[in-house]
Amino acid sequence: MSHTVGILGATGAVGQRLVQLLDPHPEFDLVALTASDDSAGKSYREAAKWRLDFAIPDAVAEMTVRRTDADDIPDDVDLLFSSLPSSVGERVEPGLCEAGYVVSSNSSNDRTADDVPLVVPEVNADHIDLLEVQRDERGWDGALVKNPNCSTITMVPTLAALDRAFELDAVRVSTLQAVSGAGYDGVSSMEIIDNAIPHIGGEEQKMESEARKLLGGFDGAAVSWHDADVAASCNRIPTLDGHLENVWADLGEDVTTEDAADALREFPSLDLPSSPDPLIHVFEEPDRPQPRLDRMRGDGMAVTAGGFRETSGGVQYNCLAHNTLRGAAGASVLNGELLADSGYI
Ligand code: 11C
Known part of the structure; x- marks a missing residue:
């Protein structure tokens, strides 16, 4: 079944990736593009400073950009993908949910709210049913689901794999x-x-x-955050796309690099259109000059991991993923596919 969808914040860096992923998409029919008031009324070709290295899809280029108000969005839109700046998202998204729209959002506002599911489907698809609690508490006909920050998404499938095979104490x-x-x-x-x-x-x-919310349990009423101690240090490097992360996972026991690699390699994917198989590509060579495009594995939706080393009581490794595909637009689209698969749209 096909669902009609729109994009909130279609002209930005993630919005353009959403256009890329939604035109075409096997389950979604892109019918509405929204952006800030100064873009409204213009054609998408005119409003978007298109940065991707291929032409804007023809059907999208001539669409008229709308405002983000419920009044300006067609009533028959089943699902809105949001890549609004968080300061705009926190104002606009709840109003749209109240007006009956289901929103799959990449914006950072409300990610850790108690009644907002924060979901990476391969890791915690069951958390989507937190929407039942959300609808009860907020009285919304619509719904709000979030995907995490791109740097969180890059490491979380690998942490989930280690947590299931061993037990994650600290990161x-x-x-x-x-x-x-x-x-x-x-x-x-x-x-x-x-x-x-x-x-x-x-x-x-x-x-x-x-990370702690995503890795936590869900009992049908609330998410209990994972009690692993997670500490991060974040830095920017001059590459266009792809976040690389060095991870030290404390597992409370000595683990061989082979067992750690197997846990990641065997971590299951899902049968959703945008979920890659395998989800995690594992390389065990101790010295591996990187091909340039590890970030594009699985059409930009897979995680690449390698560089395993044993540590006292755990393992060290690195992981890499495409930040605006797997880490942002693709993550939102995947959550949209989960919403469809779970009957929320
Ligand atoms: C960065 N990860 O690389 C950020 C961008 O919370 O979704 C995405 C911010 C977010 O600067």
């Missing part, structure tokens, strides 16, 4: 994040190459809290 992670994570401003900053930037405001806290 230390240091990131090397691409400039596209900072939106257009970040991409522009590629003009200043040869510049690694330490500290990215707020990113560490997001990785620490979101």
